[in-house]
Amino acid sequence: MxxxxxxxxxxxxxxxxxxxxxxxxxxxxxxxxxxxxxxxxxxxxxxxxxxxxxxxxxxxxxxxxxxxxxxxxxxxxxxxxxxxxxxxxxxxxxxxxxxxxxxxxxxxxxxxxxxxxxxxxxxxxxxxxxxxxxxxxxxxxxxxxxDESYTIDSHLRLELAPGHTPGASIIHLESGGDRAIFAGDLLHGAIQVHEPHINSCFEEDEDGARASRARMFAHAADNNALVFPAHLPGHGAFEMRRRGSGFELTHWAPFSPT
Incomplete structure (x- = not known):
């Protein structure tokens, strides 16, 4: 993959x-x-x-x-x-x-x-x-x-996810039965789905980044949410699930990579 x-x-x-x-x-x-x-x-x-x-x-x-x-x-x-x-x-x-x-x-x-x-x-x-x-x-x-969280409208909510920076954040989307997370820089590469302990070299708080990533992964896996990170090429978004004590990437979003 x-x-x-x-x-x-x-x-x-x-x-x-x-x-x-x-x-x-x-x-x-x-x-x-x-x-x-x-x-x-x-x-x-x-x-x-x-x-x-x-x-x-x-x-x-x-x-x-x-x-x-x-x-x-x-x-x-x-x-x-x-x-x-x-x-x-x-x-x-x-x-x-x-x-x-x-x-x-x-x-x-x-x-x-x-x-x-x-x-x-x-x-x-x-x-x-x-x-x-x-x-x-x-x-x-x-x-x-x-700070902490902010509701944009009935479908979109900002949530603080500190670590990469003190104010790093993600956006939750909920519409009908659809769920998505715009993950910002909580991850920089798809390998981090399988190896979530790996950080980029730019984390202001490495332990905080790992903790925020773990919370986001758990939410995405448990709610079948499509994850949109900021730095993935190719398809650019994916679904994931729990595997044992960790996670795995299951499906890429069904739009063409460029």
Whole structure:
């Protein structure tokens, strides 16, 4: 199930992607995470420095213009999740989605301030992110922060899942008999379903990340919820079940990998 989209057996390398998700719920368009964003300088993250992605074109392809987005949810405030929150207007950074309310976890808004960078695991890897992708939105006014949990509507609920960052979060979707979890960075590779003790190198609290992942996996397995992580290529979403004291991936979502 991991070859070829998630693991290269010849090199031992895993593959990753950066995902945004668009939901339409109760008459509103909701964007979950915004990717790395174009034209932004990341001195210690060259892969994200001055990227030129087709994010807005991809949104347009599914019928979503920036002014159509009602809510932007940032699962946490790393550079590859908030980079498209803003755009340049002249020399100023302004919210990229002009009608949207941005939902940001309060703990990350505080933790990710520039003066705190030296004390974080990611450190200067997140340099400039607050200044060019978070603070302009906060200053413009459309940010609503939250903690512990937040109900978006009758189908969507935000839940704190700390570890990767103090404010890392997941989104629960419930509609009729359907269940889904938008998992943010609780996992970075499909191998973590089978080996949930494995962390990425970016966890601020490694034990907390493992605990949050275990809770999410248990909920997904027990409720037959489709899991949408932020960094899986290929099909990008999956179902899972319990196996002994652990878990296993059972089915990929039935949409074509790209």
């Amino acid at each position: 991991l070859v070829p989209h998630h693991w290269e057996p010849d090199t031992g390398l895993t593959r990753a992607a950066t995902q945004s998700w668009v939901l339409r719920s109760e008459g509103r368009t909701i964007l979950i995470d915004t990717g790395a964003g174009n034209g932004k300088y990341r001195p210690l993250q060259p892969i994200w420095s001055y990227p030129n992605t087709g994010h807005l074109a991809n949104l347009a392809a599914v019928g979503v213009r920036p002014e159509d987005v009602d809510i932007v949810v940032n699962t946490h405030l790393h550079d590859d999740h908030v980079g498209r929150d803003t755009r340049l207007e002249g020399r100023d950074r302004v919210p990229a989605f002009p009608r949207a309310t941005y939902r940001m976890p309060q703990r990350d808004v505080e933790y990710r301030r520039p003066e705190n960078l030296p004390d974080t695991v990611f450190g200067r890897g997140n340099q400039n992110v607050y200044e060019d992708s978070v603070d302009p939105v906060v200053e413009a006014g459309p940010v609503e922060t939250w």
